[in-house]
Amino acid sequence: MSSSLGSDVLSGLKQGALFAGAVLVLTLPPPGLATSRAARSPAVARSLPVAHLTTFHGADFGAQPVSDDVRFVADWASDSGDSRGLPFVILDKRDARVFVFAPTGALIDSSPVLLGAAPGDDPAEGIGTRPMALVRPEEKTTPAGRFVGTPGKNASGEEVFWVDYADAVSMHRVRPVDPKERRLERLASPDPSQRRISYGCINVPVAFFESVVWPLLSPSRAVVYVLPETRDVREVFAQAYTVATKPPARPTAVANM
Numbered sequence: 001m002s003s004s005l006g007s008d009v010l011s012g013l014k015q016g017a018l019f020a021g022a023v024l025v026l027t028l029p030p031p032g033l034a035t036s037r038a039a040r041s042p043a044v045a046r047s048l049p050v051a052h053l054t055t056f057h058g059a060d061f062g063a064q065p066v067s068d069d070v071r072f073v074a075d076w077a078s079d080s081g082d083s084r085g086l087p088f089v090i091l092d093k094r095d096a097r098v099f100v101f102a103p104t105g106a107l108i109d110s111s112p113v114l115l116g117a118a119p120g121d122d123p124a125e126g127i128g129t130r131p132m133a134l135v136r137p138e139e140k141t142t143p144a145g146r147f148v149g150t151p152g153k154n155a156s157g158e159e160v161f162w163v164d165y166a167d168a169v170s171m172h173r174v175r176p177v178d179p180k181e182r183r184l185e186r187l188a189s190p191d192p193s194q195r196r197i198s199y200g201c202i203n204v205p206v207a208f209f210e211s212v213v214w215p216l217l218s219p220s221r222a223v224v225y226v227l228p229e230t231r232d233v234r235e236v237f238a239q240a241y242t243v244a245t246k247p248p249a250r251p252t253a254v255a256n257m
Contacts (some may be wrong), residue, residue, distance in 0.1 A: 059105040067092060069233040070099060073225050076237070078105030083223040087216050089149075089171075091115075091202060093142060093229040096195035098171075098204065100212050109212045114174060114187055114203035116142035117196050121228040121236070128168040132199055140199045143167060144228035144236050151218040161217050163202065163224045171213060171224075174203040 059074035066074070070092050077088055083103060090099045091113070099110045120141035127139060149163045149171075160170040176183045186194045187205060197203075204213060216222075228236045 057105065059101065059107065061107050064099075064107055064110060066099070067095060069094075069227050072233060073227065073237060074099070074101065074105070074107075077101075077223070077225065086220065086222050088223040088225065089217075091142070091224065091226045093144070093227055094192065096192040098202065100216060102216070108216060109208070111204055111208040111212075112187060112192075112195060113171075114183060114195050114198050116140045116198055116200040119196075119229055121145075121230050123164070123167040123169075123200070127200070128164075128166050135199055142198075142200050142202065142226065143169065144226045144231070146237070147224045147226065148221055149217070149224045150221050151214075159214060159218070161213060161222070163226070167200070169200050169202070171202040171204060171209075173206045173209045 057079050059071070059078040061071070061074070070090055074090055077083055077090075078101070082088075085103050087103055087108075088101050090101070091097075092099070093115055096113055096115050097110055098113045100108045102108055117140040118138050120138075121144035123141060123143040124135075124139035127135065143164055145164075147163050149161055150165070152160060152162050152165075152170075154160050154170065154172070158172065160172040163169045163171055174183055174187055181197055183197060183203065186197055187203070189195060225237070227233055
């Protein structure tokens with residue numbers, strides 16, 4: 001074979017290899033298009049090319065029993081990375097219980113809590129600017145949704161974690177201000193309905209606040225997912241992947257209970 005002919009053959013082989021590589025790139029999906037559904041379904045997984053599969057990274061609850069709704073939101077938050085590397089909290093209003101997670105999706109701890117006395121998922125208009133004396137019984141709700149919370153202090157100088165600053169909803173130590181409310185006894189009750197007493201804030205046991213909530217959440221921010229109680233969880237979180245939440249400033253505001 002002459003050197004000229006050999007050179008032409010080699011050039012042709014190189015062009016063919018480049019063309020084949022271009023075809024392969026065009027036929028493979030871009031990174032990120034594969035969904036976690038494929039990884040959860042063995043039947044589908046076996047029929048798909050390896051390039052279509054992703055690894056599902058759900059939340060780690062350890063031995064903690066949880067409701068289907070809590071697991072649904074926790075698995076999604078962990079698998080999607082929705083909390084953007086921040087710790088996250090899930091509040092199950094139907095069970096009046098809060099779950100605190102590390103950024104990795106591992107459950108740190110959970111606790112019963114006191115919630116808004118009135119069932120409901122939407123805040124009353126202007127509730128965050130009204131004195132507590134002007135809040136009607138039916139307006140004492142803990143709003144549902146996705147919030148980017150920040151640590152701060154209330155008007156009394158008490159450490160609180162603001163969940164929804166605009167509506168004056170925070171997570172704080174339980175305050176047994178009025179003995180007739182029996183907040184400590186209610187907090188210890190196994191009946192979730194007994195733990196509905198606040199104006200909308202999330203009251204947690206003092207020890208839980210000081211050993212879990214404040215150490216984990218106070219250095220920065222955290223994403224708080226408050227599950228609905230009057231609507232299906234998928235109605236509230238159906239578009240959660242695209243929700244853009246502007247975090248509030250580190251504020252000082254009126255106390256809420």
